[in-house]
Amino acid sequence: MRLENKIAIVTGAGSGMGKATAELFAREGAKVVVADIAEDRVNDVVAGIKDAGGEAVGCIANVASRESVEAMFRFAISTWGRFDIIVNNAGIMDGMEGIEDIAEERWDKVFAVNVKSLLYSCQYAVRYFKENGIKGVIVNNLSDGGLRGAIAGVAYTASKHAGVGITRNTAFMYAPDGIRCNAIAPGAVKTNIAQSMTGVSEAGYNRVKLNMANLPGQGEPEQLAQAMLFLASDESSFVNGVIMPVDGGWDAA
Numbered sequence: 001m002r003l004e005n006k007i008a009i010v011t012g013a014g015s016g017m018g019k020a021t022a023e024l025f026a027r028e029g030a031k032v033v034v035a036d037i038a039e040d041r042v043n044d045v046v047a048g049i050k051d052a053g054g055e056a057v058g059c060i061a062n063v064a065s066r067e068s069v070e071a072m073f074r075f076a077i078s079t080w081g082r083f084d085i086i087v088n089n090a091g092i093m094d095g096m097e098g099i100e101d102i103a104e105e106r107w108d109k110v111f112a113v114n115v116k117s118l119l120y121s122c123q124y125a126v127r128y129f130k131e132n133g134i135k136g137v138i139v140n141n142l143s144d145g146g147l148r149g150a151i152a153g154v155a156y157t158a159s160k161h162a163g164v165g166i167t168r169n170t171a172f173m174y175a176p177d178g179i180r181c182n183a184i185a186p187g188a189v190k191t192n193i194a195q196s197m198t199g200v201s202e203a204g205y206n207r208v209k210l211n212m213a214n215l216p217g218q219g220e221p222e223q224l225a226q227a228m229l230f231l232a233s234d235e236s237s238f239v240n241g242v243i244m245p246v247d248g249g250w251d252a253a
Contacts (some may be wrong), residue, residue, distance in 0.1 A: 002233040004029030007075050007083040011063050011121070012090030014041025016191030017141060020221035021087055021228050026054030028229060030085070033099045036060040037090075063090045063117035064109075073124050084134060085126045085232045088118055089141040093197045094155040096204035107155045114159035118166045122181070126174055135178035139231045140167050141224075142183045144247050149210035153204050160185075164243055171241030181242045182231045187247025188218045214253035221247065 008025045014036030026049045028034045034045045034056050042058035049056040059075050062068040076083045078186035092113045094106060122138055129136035145151035146160030163183065170181040227246045230236050245251040 001029035002235065003085070003231065005230075006030045006085055007033075007034040007076060007080045008085040008087065008232065009035060009059075009083055009119070010087040010089055011035045011061060011072075012014055012141075013045055014038045017186070017189060017221045017224045017228075018087070018089040019045050020225035021089060022056065023052070023054075024222070024225040024229055025048055025087075025232070026083075027052070028233075030055075031080050032056040032061050033072070033079070033083070035059045035063075035072050039064050063088075063121070064112040066116075066120045069117065069120040070124055073128065077128075081126075082132065083128075083136075084214070085137045085139070085239065086121055086233065087139045087141070087228055088119060088121050089228075091141065091143075094153040095197055095200045096208055097153040097155070097201040098204050098207070099154045101204070102154050110155040110159050111162075114156070115162045115166075118163055122155065122170050123168060126170065126179060129179050130174070130177050135180075137232050138167075138170065138179070139228050139230070140180040140181070140183035142167070142185050142243065142246060144185050144251050146183075147185055147243065147245065147251060150208060151243055152208060167243060168241045175240055180231075180236075182236070182239060182242045184224060184227045184231065184245065185243050185245045185247065186219065186224050187245070187250040188215055189224055190218050190220055203212065207214055213215045214250060216248035216253075219248060 008030040013022040013034040046058040060071040143160040146164040167183040
């Protein structure tokens with residue numbers, strides 16, 4: 001029960017790593033806000049957690065909208081009186097385009113979901129934690145693409161590098177307030193994120209494929225959830241500003 005008496009919000013919790021994280025957090029004693037843009041997925045995850053004896057509520061949230069993100073936080077507070085943990089898990093891919101081919105519309109969409117969502121969420125969370133004297137925890141789900149350049153296209157790569165900067169700066173700025181901000185950097189994981197890829201660039205994909213030779217395999221969502229549990233729990237109380245690769249050793253290749 002590593003999260004007993006904690007209130008946790010997990011975005012993108014309708015499937016993949018977000019779903020596995022919400023379920024694991026509930027098993028570890030947290031009351032969980034299952035947030036996702038897809039209502040049917042939210043309902044399914046909440047029902048599954050409750051059937052397993054956990055506590056959860058669902059919230060429809062579009063992380064690319066400040067209004068929606070802030071409504072998600074207010075919902076958590078009105079439901080359970082506060083929140084202690086926010087897991088920023090939602091994200092999308094690009095189409096593997098290099099800089100010469102990326103369309104501004106695609107760039108803006110990737111940055112809205114992968115970067116502006118962190119601005120909205122981390123900003124609200126930090127202000128709330130400070131105002132209420134809560135030593136809160138932020139866990140961001142980034143990517144190996146935030147550590148190197150051969151994982152995806154330029155938009156996704158740049159967005160995940162931005163996430164690394166947001167994580168580290170937030171950790172440094174608010175460490176005196178007892179607020180921790182860390183991130184995981186997954187490699188290849190068995191999720192449905194590929195569904196967000198449309199109009200894939202053949203040239204870009206062929207370049208990225210060269211990096212796949214070192215791929216140690218695909219991780220299971222539950223393996224990534226365990227890493228997020230560690231960063232969300234008191235077991236990592238002296239861990240702050242860390243970007244943790246959880247990729248089976250891909251980043252070491």
